[in-house]
Amino acid sequence: MPDLLIELFSEEIPARMQVRAAVDLRARMTDALVEAGLTYAGAASFATPRRLALALEGLPAESPTTREERKGPRVDAPEKAIEGFLRGAGVSREDLQIRDEKKGQVYYATLTRPGRPAADIVAEELEKVIRNFPWPKSMRWGNGSLRWVRPLHSILCILTDDAGEAQVVDLEIDGIRAGNTTRGHRFMAPDAFTVTGFDDYQARLKRAYVVLDAQERAETIWHDATNQAFASGYEVVEDRGLLAEVAGLVEWPVVLMGTIDDAFLALPPEVLQTSMREHQKFFSVRNPKSGRIERFVTVANIAPPDHGATILAGNQKVLAARLSDAKFFWENDLRTVRDKGLEGMAEGLAHVTFHNKLGSQADRVARIAALASEIAPMVGAKPDLAAEAAHVCKADLESEMVGEFPELQGLMGRYYAEAAGHDDGVPEACEEHYKPLGPGDAVPSAPVSVAVALADKIDTLTGFWAIDEKPTGSKDPYALRRAALGVIRLVLANGFRIDLKNGLLIAGRRSMASMLCRVVEVGQDSIKLPLLEAIGIAKGESSIEELNKKSLEAADLLAKGFGSGVPPQSWEVARSNDLLAFLHDRLKVHLRDEGIRHDVIDACLAMQGNDDLTLLVKRATALADFLKTEDGENLLQGFKRANNILTQAEEKDGVEYSFGADVKFAETDEEKALFSALDRAEPQITQALETEDFAAAMSAMADLRAPTDAFFEAVQVNVDSPVIRRNRLNLLSRIRTICLQAADLTRIEG
Template sequence: MPDLLIELFSEEIPARMQARAADDLRRLMTEALVEAGLSYAGAAGFATPRRLALSVQGLSAASPTLREERKGPRVDAPEAAIEGFLRGAGVTRDQLEARDDKKGTFYVATITRAGRPAADIVAEALEQVIRNFPWPKSMRWGTGTLRWVRPLHSILCILTDEAGEAKVVPVEIDGIRAGNTTRGHRFMAPDEFSVTSFDDYEARLKVARVILRAEERAEIIRQEAGNLAFAAGLDLVEDAGLLEEVAGLVEWPVVLMGEIGAAFLGLPAEVLQTSMREHQKFFSLRNAATGRIERFVTVANIETPDHGATILAGNQKVLAARLSDAKFFWENDLRRVREKGLEGMAEGLRDVTFHNKLGSQADRVARIAALAREIAPMVGAKPDLAAEAARVCKADLQSAMVGEFPELQGLMGRYYAQAAGHDDGVPEACEEHYKPLGPGDAVPSAPVSVAVALADKIDTLCGFWAIDEKPTGSKDPYALRRAALGVIRLVLGNGVRFDLFDPLSNQLERNEKSAHNVKEADSARAIDKLKKDIGGATVGTVSVRAQSIRIINGRRVHGRAPDLLAFLHDRLKVHLRDEGIRHDVIDACLAMEGNDDLTLLVHRARALSDFLKTDDGENLLQGFKRANNILTQAEEKDGVEYSYGADVKFAETDEERALFAALDTAEPQIAAALTSEDFAAAMSAMAALRAPIDAFFDAVQVNVESAVIRRNRLNLLSRIRSICLQAADLARLEG
């Protein structure tokens, strides 16, 4: 069985596209080969800046000959139907066979498709893959029609048999004919050389100063950078994303260490690291004792006689220019903070639109500050500090540094807040209020940070809910699902206890007022323009009515709050699914009072989930469902509700009396445990009901002839139902 080697050699492929392209080449080619009838033992894709490569091991030498029987029309069918079947099957009348079955005699055609050599199939598949390759961006060059990410120079495509003999697959695309040759490093080994197999290809590339595997290039960079850092008494700042990118920029990594000018060492470490990473693709070396970034590592793509001295000199010159800009931004921002304070810096947010229906960033900051003050006592923060932090948390958006490096927003806010004299958790809240940004991001725990982070995310949700900009299907342009998950993680991660209806309602009302003010302002501008157009005539004003406030269960609730709470509950289901908690368990707990207290809700769901994993829990559930089904059927039949009046004096069996006693014991225990929110204890008390309920159903018939006994037993089942439903709505559970 031969091995296949393909290389597509071009100008430099952008680093961000390489891994995906290598995987696409592997996937598309193997799918095409399998569809054509070939099998293979293994396949792997590779990428360097100038090439995509594919190795397929153990490929079939040819596709198998296939025989297919196709059933046609009845033998007495109209001639036109038979002729149509012949054309479709590609056979003649004398090749048909008449066969009998239960419905009559039918024509059957046996169609034979001869196998094809692997080389023919590979050639056909490769042309289709190249011409339809899914590059994010592609270009056309010269006079040909082929589009590729960069000009394609050559194609290597060979099949190597078990004897080691390599044959070129005959492929030609836009005048580029496949061969068995490739090239090494652009400068250090530019000459062509031929290869006979994948192992030969990889080994000869390495001799020609090209390391084929991206992970090997990355490991070389990581190890050599770490060694240089260790020798200088510094630590390499890990940056997996940068490492992957740089490994895609070089074919032969040469790691060099350079100096940062002394004038720039006073810049915040994050500024130095970000500037060097974004502008120069440099790795940072940190002094563990001081936390300062003191040197950098760059990766060249060539070995030089002066061991990189000229490269380093050029890099350091460019770096100095970049860091001069960063130093100017830093010093200018600090001057503004000293002169105006952080709230003074934030004044410019009035001219920055957050959303054209929700007003400016300053309007949003005011809403966040009001909500942060309300939330603060619930998370253990001082209201004045939470409001102070909220008022300045977005100020750094007006800084020159964040204008240059948007990814530093929040972090620079912490530095500027410290410079402005804020303390008691305010600077940390400026940085942490964006968190958590994703599933792997840490959750803030400092009370002021938690208050502002919750207010920020709740305002985002309420704002877009107020203007009916909700996520639909897979579309979520304002990242509202991420904001909802952030609220959930902040609440659960800090054990926060409060009813969400209140802050949701209040913030929805604030956002509606903002939307109302924006509409009123737009209307006023439109009226002014209209007055000018019609010569100053009197024009009436337009008023926008806000969403109504409703009273739900005695509480003042904004009309949109239940829908927004349901959205949070849906995200909570996704979050808890990763813990192994079933959706029906969550639904059973959502049906209970207090479902807007997420911490309480999750404690109940976890206790119920753990309980149902035990034999007692599963059996009690079945007993509850049996009792509920019998009771529901009887109530529907009789047209009455059996919800009271069960009396032990009407019990006729020991099993009935034992169940009465068990319910009398369990009911106050369960009620007390639920009052103290000890759901595990409540479930434990419920577990004690399992045996007497099982014994009751084994020994007692509910629907007996005696109306008094039947009614008493149905009322006893009602006690089972009502006691079990105190913990959760077990009727919603599956199984």
């Protein structure tokens, strides 16, 4: 069975596109061949800066002959219908068979498609794949119609049989005819050479200074870099993203280590690392004793005769120019901090619009500071420190360093806060208040950092909810889902007990005040002055009570001025509840990833206090664990049976059976045993729930399983005696009431 080798040789492919392109080549080509009847035993794709390659093993020499039976019209159908069927099937009337069916005689055609040589199929499908390749960006050159990421120079396409004989697939695209030749390294082995199969191709490429496998190139780079650093007493700062990128920039990696000029060693290590990574694609090399970045590693795409001396000299010269800029930014920023403090650096935020309906970044900082001071006691932070940190947490957005390297925002804030003399967790809060940025990001635990991080994310959510800019479907331009997950992870990871509903309400009022400031600029003259007065108090450093009162007054004035008769309290609470529901939706996703069923989460969300996320998760975890046990599953079935009987009786009788079950009306031992079990379990469950020991509550509920099962096996609820029936229904109500104290078990499936 022949093997197939394809290589598409071009000018340099951007490193960021190579991995996806190799995957697309393999997927599209193999799918097309299988659809055409050519199966295969194995497939592998590769990418280097100048080539995409695909190797397939175990192709058949030709596609199999296929036979298809196609049903046609009835024999007495109109002639045009029969002729249309003949044309579609590609057969004549003599080729048709007539078969008897329930509705009469029907024509059938048997279509036989003979197999085709593999080479013909490969040529046909490869041309389609090349012409329709999904490059993110592509170009057309010369007079041809082909579009490719960079000019395509050659196509290697051969089928190699078991004897090792290679057949070139007959294919031509825009004047490029497929062959059995390729080229090695652009400078060290530029001449063309022939290959007979994949093993020969890979071996000859390596002799021509091309490492085909990107993973092998990455491993070579990392191995050589770490060895060189270790030999000099240093360590390479790990950067997997940069490693993958650099592996896509070279075909023959040669690792060289250079020295950073002493004039730049005082720069923060993150500045050095970011500047070298973003501008030069250099790896940072750290002195493990001092923690400073003192050297760099660059990867050349050539084996230089002078062991890299010329390359390193040129790179160090360019690096010095880059780092001179970074040093200039750093020193200027420090001068600003010394002269004006971080508050002075942040003055420009008043002229930076956060959102045209929510005011400037300075407005936002004021809201975050007020909210952070209110959250602080809930997370163990001092309100004045939380407010201090919040007031300066965005100051570095006005720094020259962050202007050059936006990815350093937050981190530079910590350095500048330390330089300005802030302490007691304020510098750390400047860096960490953006966290967590994603599911894999670390969650802050320092109290001041947590207070500011929560305030930052809650303000974002309530602000965009206030102006009705919510995520829709897959669109989330303001990253509100990420902000919601950040709130959830901050609360849960630290085990905080926060009244989210009230926090969202207060934060929403501040956001509304900012929105009203914008509206009043174009508002009606009759409401402009009272609005300004109300907003002025709502935005200022006022008490919560005054804020609540004045923000509602402002909202009421706005509603009246624009003809709305809806009381502000109504839509304000509705907006807060809607945002809480959004947080609950994100919590469901988070807990499902943790292995907790959606119906278990719904059962706990239905309980009081569902804005206390820590309590909610504690309850859900205990319930999930309980339902995994045999006692839990059986008790759930007993509860559902009791609830179904009770619900049907209440609907039929038009009354609620919720009180008055008395053991003196019990007639059977099983009935009396259930009364006794409920009397024992109820105080235990109540006490456990009061102390939030949900595991103990579930354990006490599990003790009800046996007497409940015995009751249903031995006792008939709907008996003729109205007194006994009512007593037994009220007994079932006790079961329902006790079980519903832990969670809304009616929402549990199964």
